[in-house]
Amino acid sequence: MGIKSEETKNETNHALAKISRRKLLLGGAATAAVALVKSSFGEIQTAIPESLYIPADPTKVQGPPPFDLGTRSPFERPLKKTSDTSSRTPLQDLYGTITPADLHYERHHGGVPTIDPEKYELLIHGMVEKPMIFTLADLKRFPAFSRICFLECSGNFRTGKEEMMPQEIAGLTSQSEWTGVMLSTLFREVGIKSKASWFLAEGSDAAVMTRSIPLQKGLQDGMIVYAQNGEAIRPQQGYPARLFLPGWEGNTSVKWIRRIEVSDQPYMTREETSKYTEGIKGGKIRQFSFDMDARSIITYPAYPVILQQGWVEIRGIAWTGRGKIVKVEVSTDAGKTWNSAKLQGPVMDKAHTYFRYLWNWRGDETEILSRAIDETGYIQPTMKQLMEARGRDMGGYHLNPITAWRIKRDGTVLFRPEGKA
Ligand SMILES: Nc1nc2c(c(=O)[nH]1)N[C@H]1C(S)=C(S)[C@@H](COP(=O)(O)O)O[C@H]1N2
Ligand SMILES: [Mo]
Numbered sequence: 001m002g003i004k005s006e007e008t009k010n011e012t013n014h015a016l017a018k019i020s021r022r023k024l025l026l027g028g029a030a031t032a033a034v035a036l037v038k039s040s041f042g043e044i045q046t047a048i049p050e051s052l053y054i055p056a057d058p059t060k061v062q063g064p065p066p067f068d069l070g071t072r073s074p075f076e077r078p079l080k081k082t083s084d085t086s087s088r089t090p091l092q093d094l095y096g097t098i099t100p101a102d103l104h105y106e107r108h109h110g111g112v113p114t115i116d117p118e119k120y121e122l123l124i125h126g127m128v129e130k131p132m133i134f135t136l137a138d139l140k141r142f143p144a145f146s147r148i149c150f151l152e153c154s155g156n157f158r159t160g161k162e163e164m165m166p167q168e169i170a171g172l173t174s175q176s177e178w179t180g181v182m183l184s185t186l187f188r189e190v191g192i193k194s195k196a197s198w199f200l201a202e203g204s205d206a207a208v209m210t211r212s213i214p215l216q217k218g219l220q221d222g223m224i225v226y227a228q229n230g231e232a233i234r235p236q237q238g239y240p241a242r243l244f245l246p247g248w249e250g251n252t253s254v255k256w257i258r259r260i261e262v263s264d265q266p267y268m269t270r271e272e273t274s275k276y277t278e279g280i281k282g283g284k285i286r287q288f289s290f291d292m293d294a295r296s297i298i299t300y301p302a303y304p305v306i307l308q309q310g311w312v313e314i315r316g317i318a319w320t321g322r323g324k325i326v327k328v329e330v331s332t333d334a335g336k337t338w339n340s341a342k343l344q345g346p347v348m349d350k351a352h353t354y355f356r357y358l359w360n361w362r363g364d365e366t367e368i369l370s371r372a373i374d375e376t377g378y379i380q381p382t383m384k385q386l387m388e389a390r391g392r393d394m395g396g397y398h399l400n401p402i403t404a405w406r407i408k409r410d411g412t413v414l415f416r417p418e419g420k421a
Pocket of ligand 1: 104105106107108109110151152153154202203204205207208209236237238249250251252253254255256257
């Protein structure tokens with residue numbers, strides 16, 4: 001078969017798309033109906049089947065040709081759990097540690113703005129030698145840098161009932177390979193004045209999200225990212241560019257960033273005074289709790305899995321905003337004894353780390369738990385320890401308790417809810 005020009009290939013796809021579903025089912029010439037999807041670039045063809053035709057022998061029928069856009073197997077339907085203002089990554093459906101971009105959790109305070117990349121501008125001003133405006137093309141001309149990191153919302157904990165999946169308990173964390181320009185590069189370009197110590201990051205969404213960030217963090221490993229897992233970041237993640245601060249509470253990674261103002265003090269914005277603070281003991285409030293503490297969660301077996309007796313590979317993810325995970329311990333006897341899980345290498349800084357632990361379940365009722373230990377020596381606490389350390393008014397941010405799964409005799413796996421729902 002000769003090489004087809006792009007044009008004829010598209011024509012073929014188009015023709016295929018027009019074959020009626022009935023014909024496909026009867027004729028068996030192709031295995032799936034084809035959907036036309038409207039995008040801002042016009043019509044594109046995808047192999048999303050309208051109704052699934054499964055040949056008895058796939059070696060005996062010609063399959064559909066390539067399409068402009070790939071799709072998941074129709075047998076796989078991982079979905080985000082959506083509320084009005086957030087959506088959660090289906091941790092229990094994922095393997096390894098990279099979150100497919102369309103399953104990245106979302107948290108929006110004013111919805112997702114549509115920004116024309118041609119008109120996008122980032123202003124850096126304040127205590128700088130030379131205030132500058134960078135277009136997206138300008139940002140892309142600087143040396144690029146890629147890094148695999150998690151991003152986690154500091155409100156990433158839910159509890160309340162036994163029938164909760166990992167996604168519902170801890171689905172506000174996701175991991176991507178982020179690509180962009182180091183903030184230090186941009187700061188060198190504008191020339192930071194020696195007295196400067198903070199900067200304000202401002203988004204161009206309806207919430208005009210603003211956070212004050214210590215200059216030191218920006219210089220250390222802050223980035224302006226424009227790509228995620230090899231493609232332009234998605235609108236939901238801040239298209240065309242966002243701030244990304246590895247290991248810090250998600251709220252500080254301001255999306256759709258349009259302005260950075262360098263100063264010698266924090267700005268005390270709404271998000272860092274009335275919000276994103278935590279009660280601690282003695283009626284005090286803790287402010288600027290930037291680092292995400294070490295945490296882990298077993299994602300298999302977890303609700304709603306029904307477990308079979310015999311060998312089970314317990315799997316999950318562990319992460320810390322303070323560097324690397326050095327150890328994950330798993331208990332299969334409700335926390336009486338702990339054993340080291342295998343960490344999937346290479347273990348990366350400020351990244352979800354996959355862990356596995358082989359266990360022979362003999363059908364007894366028990367609880368399985370995991371706890372993460374990071375390179376600072378920090379050990380993931382129990383909910384009881386958290387409450388003791390922070391006091392009664394600790395609020396809903398920065399909660400990273402050990403998650404326990406109860407295994408019943410019939411193999412049912414249930415979440416053991418703790419803390420305020
Ligand atoms: N401009 C802007 N930036 C923002 C937000 C927002 O609403 N607007 N939400 C913040 C919060 S609370 C979190 S947890 C992360 C979520 O990033 P994601 O939606 O890409 O997962 O973005 C942060 N940056
Ligand atoms: Mo968040």
